[in-house]
Amino acid sequence: MDESAVSAALEAVPHLRSMDSDLLAYLASMIAAQPESVTPAVLADTVGPFFDSAGVAETAGGAEMLCKAILSHIRTGSVGPGIPRKAASSAAAAAAAASSRRAAAAAAAAAEEEDAAPRLLSAPVHVGAREAAAHAKDSRSGMLDFLWGREDNAYLNQNKVTEYVMSAKDQEKYAKRVDRWQRRQAAMERKSKKGRRGYIAPPPIAGEAASGAGGASAPVDFTPVSAEEEAAAAKNVDIERFTMGFAGLSLLENTELKIILGRKYGLIGQNGSGKTTLLRQLARREVEGLPKGLTILHVQQEVRGSDATVLDTVMASEVERETLMREEEELGAKIEAREATIAALEADLEAAEAAATADPAKAEAILAELGTLHKQDDDDTVRIQEIYERLERLDAASAEARAAEVLGGLGFSTTMQQLPTRALSGGWRMRVALACAIFVRPDILCLDEPTNHVDFPAIAWLEDYLSKYKSTCIIVSHDRHFLNHVATDIVHLSHKKLHYYRGNYDEFVTSRAEMLRHSTRAAAAADAKKAHIQEFIDKFRANAKKASLVQSRIKALSRIDSVTVASDDPAWSFEFPEPSDLGGASSVIQIKDVGFGYDPSKMLFRGVNMGISMDSRIGILGPNGVGKSTLIKLVMGQLAAVEGAVVPHPKLEVAFFSQHHEEQMDLEKSPLEMLVDINPGTDETAARAHLGRFNLSGELALQRIGSLSGGQKSRVSFALMSFRAPHVLVMDEVTNHLDIETVDALIGAIAMYQGGFIVVSHDQHFLEATCTEYWVMSSKRKLERWRGTLAAYRKIAESERPVLQFTHPDAVAE
Numbered sequence: 001m002d003e004s005a006v007s008a009a010l011e012a013v014p015h016l017r018s019m020d021s022d023l024l025a026y027l028a029s030m031i032a033a034q035p036e037s038v039t040p041a042v043l044a045d046t047v048g049p050f051f052d053s054a055g056v057a058e059t060a061g062g063a064e065m066l067c068k069a070i071l072s073h074i075r076t077g078s079v080g081p082g083i084p085r086k087a088a089s090s091a092a093a094a095a096a097a098a099s100s101r102r103a104a105a106a107a108a109a110a111a112e113e114e115d116a117a118p119r120l121l122s123a124p125v126h127v128g129a130r131e132a133a134a135h136a137k138d139s140r141s142g143m144l145d146f147l148w149g150r151e152d153n154a155y156l157n158q159n160k161v162t163e164y165v166m167s168a169k170d171q172e173k174y175a176k177r178v179d180r181w182q183r184r185q186a187a188m189e190r191k192s193k194k195g196r197r198g199y200i201a202p203p204p205i206a207g208e209a210a211s212g213a214g215g216a217s218a219p220v221d222f223t224p225v226s227a228e229e230e231a232a233a234a235k236n237v238d239i240e241r242f243t244m245g246f247a248g249l250s251l252l253e254n255t256e257l258k259i260i261l262g263r264k265y266g267l268i269g270q271n272g273s274g275k276t277t278l279l280r281q282l283a284r285r286e287v288e289g290l291p292k293g294l295t296i297l298h299v300q301q302e303v304r305g306s307d308a309t310v311l312d313t314v315m316a317s318e319v320e321r322e323t324l325m326r327e328e329e330e331l332g333a334k335i336e337a338r339e340a341t342i343a344a345l346e347a348d349l350e351a352a353e354a355a356a357t358a359d360p361a362k363a364e365a366i367l368a369e370l371g372t373l374h375k376q377d378d379d380d381t382v383r384i385q386e387i388y389e390r391l392e393r394l395d396a397a398s399a400e401a402r403a404a405e406v407l408g409g410l411g412f413s414t415t416m417q418q419l420p421t422r423a424l425s426g427g428w429r430m431r432v433a434l435a436c437a438i439f440v441r442p443d444i445l446c447l448d449e450p451t452n453h454v455d456f457p458a459i460a461w462l463e464d465y466l467s468k469y470k471s472t473c474i475i476v477s478h479d480r481h482f483l484n485h486v487a488t489d490i491v492h493l494s495h496k497k498l499h500y501y502r503g504n505y506d507e508f509v510t511s512r513a514e515m516l517r518h519s520t521r522a523a524a525a526a527d528a529k530k531a532h533i534q535e536f537i538d539k540f541r542a543n544a545k546k547a548s549l550v551q552s553r554i555k556a557l558s559r560i561d562s563v564t565v566a567s568d569d570p571a572w573s574f575e576f577p578e579p580s581d582l583g584g585a586s587s588v589i590q591i592k593d594v595g596f597g598y599d600p601s602k603m604l605f606r607g608v609n610m611g612i613s614m615d616s617r618i619g620i621l622g623p624n625g626v627g628k629s630t631l632i633k634l635v636m637g638q639l640a641a642v643e644g645a646v647v648p649h650p651k652l653e654v655a656f657f658s659q660h661h662e663e664q665m666d667l668e669k670s671p672l673e674m675l676v677d678i679n680p681g682t683d684e685t686a687a688r689a690h691l692g693r694f695n696l697s698g699e700l701a702l703q704r705i706g707s708l709s710g711g712q713k714s715r716v717s718f719a720l721m722s723f724r725a726p727h728v729l730v731m732d733e734v735t736n737h738l739d740i741e742t743v744d745a746l747i748g749a750i751a752m753y754q755g756g757f758i759v760v761s762h763d764q765h766f767l768e769a770t771c772t773e774y775w776v777m778s779s780k781r782k783l784e785r786w787r788g789t790l791a792a793y794r795k796i797a798e799s800e801r802p803v804l805q806f807t808h809p810d811a812v813a814e
Helices: 003-012 021-032 040-054 060-076 090-116 127-147 154-161 168-191 227-234 275-283 310-316 319-354 360-393 396-409 426-440 456-468 480-486 505-540 544-559 628-636 671-678 684-692 710-722 740-752 764-770 790-799
Strands: 237-246 249-259 264-268 296-299 444-448 472-476 489-494 497-502 589-596 605-612 617-621 643-648 654-657 728-732 756-760 773-777 783-786
Touching: 003 021, 003 060, 021 040, 040 060, 237 275, 249 275, 249 497, 264 275, 264 480, 264 505, 275 296, 275 444, 275 472, 296 426, 310 319, 310 396, 310 426, 319 360, 319 396, 360 396, 396 426, 396 456, 426 444, 426 456, 456 480, 456 790, 472 480, 480 505, 480 764, 489 505, 497 505, 505 544, 589 628, 605 628, 605 643, 605 783, 617 628, 617 764, 617 790, 628 654, 628 728, 628 756, 654 710, 671 684, 671 710, 710 740, 740 764, 756 764, 764 790, 773 790
Parallel strands: 264 472, 264 489, 296 444, 444 472, 617 756, 617 773, 654 728, 728 756
Antiparallel strands: 237 249, 489 497, 589 605, 589 643, 773 783
């Protein structure tokens, strides 16, 4: 934006004239840096705190109304309706203040002229002495203000002389008036297809004094916000004092729930803090205060298998389109049947009229019935026309192409799209659920760990798609790389509050660390100030001559608010038990010329050669479906090689973490019961101590596993798999369902672990932090050592995915 135009707009808004000129200049530079298409709500997020501190708008609604006026002037040259002032005498007070300032300026000019003329002094002037006295006086008064806890702030004092502050009640009342006016204006515009014909004057500004020559009221040329801006604002969520609980537990207390259209929110927090519960309650509309008509969809689990094809399942997820198409078919059948009835009645009417003995009553009855049928026909025809218009807006003609595009991006070939969903594995069904959500295009799309079961090419496609997606996304994810590419904001759920940060995950980490440092310094400064005043009180408490001073400082001390030091979520760590010595063996598992295929005529891979030692840190890479999990099962001894051999050390103990680990646990038992059952004869005290190493102590150790969060269930699996101190840990998609803190704890545990480690994962951060070598399972039925970096491999994997074009203008930006 042009900064001069912004400055002119700020000067034109009456309610900003009380603000300091330097502050207005700073705000002008901030607003000029915003894009031309910025909305009042987004602009209010940026400049609202300055309006609040200056006392011109104490709420988000007031700030947004001011921003509407500013943007209206920048774009159209007029301010629009103002904001009601607290008292009707505000304008008079402002005029009086302006008159006073002009008089003071005139007096100052006269004084300057008088000082410029030569004068005879009656005594010598000691300039240095006068300056020193003035400096001493300023120093003494400043120290006294500090000791008495009453430091002066000239900028904030301007609030005392302005009457421009608007109460919450006034804001609400005026907002309703503006809303009524806008609805009336919209109704008139719908009636008149020629633009501004039928224009209704906007509501008068409450408390606004008459202006212009002779006290005549100047007309206000108000241009309302566009329909697009109104529609966008209607899809924003701003709920204060939001509280949420689940199963008798309080998860959020008196916090602000704020969701702005088009933002991509990364929702982070510890497992069990309430992230999934928040998404679920939003989707079920169990949150009071959500705007009417707001569509919210939560993707949390795989679709149920059925005989419907993958493509048909995705297309059927757009319920409105499917409903309209069924209604159109039904109406078409009714019209066709009715036309046959009309033709028969018209033939009867002609026969009755042509008969020698015409029956007027019968003819009238036929005519009446024909009139009813024609009326029904007309009504159905109008309804069909409405359906066609709505289907056109939904882009129904391209539905199949759009569904195929989304499925292709998530890795479904043309052949797979025609398979029944019951033929898919759980991971692929999860992708179908994700495809359905993207295809529907809700106002708010809630994704719970969307990168689980998804390989690098599909993750890259999803990153591109969501970054261009025009609606709002709330994403729970442990994948830092994914959040850095998609998120525009981070919402940190901590200590039963929602804390909002602009930027991606890395920027959140930086901002959070700076906030914690600032909080610590502010608390230290407040404590030092209290200690200084308390020291004075303690020193002179018994001095009768200074009793009044002591009492004043006691009052000043009570006025100093305590600064609460912000704290991070409590970090935790764990260690895997140290394995026993295997006699210095250089390799504990030998894989020699191994080949495998569930059907020997269709081998998944051949000629695999690999050695695994106690020092190995191996990451297995490759697209889904090439046999990575099968290779893991061969290492574990769960499958026998068709060709070659897998030779383990005779005393080797291997532990396995499956991506479907929940299916291997009895969800009705507690972690303690599961550990004792798997290891008969285990002492309960030893079992409790082992569970405690994985942060499963106290009530968690006795709680039913089925009631635990996904991350807590993963910690139970860690405890179960490591109880016998294995020599090699084998993990398949281990970071699924873990929060970021638990992933960090797992990285630390693997770094300290004294045994071998093999993992299949698509979490780039986790792989880079834990692995020292990578092996790639390619579609060429080979396992080969990758000599480059993980980032280089990912680029190659992404380049092999199909190049897709986004076809629906409402789903993604051009």
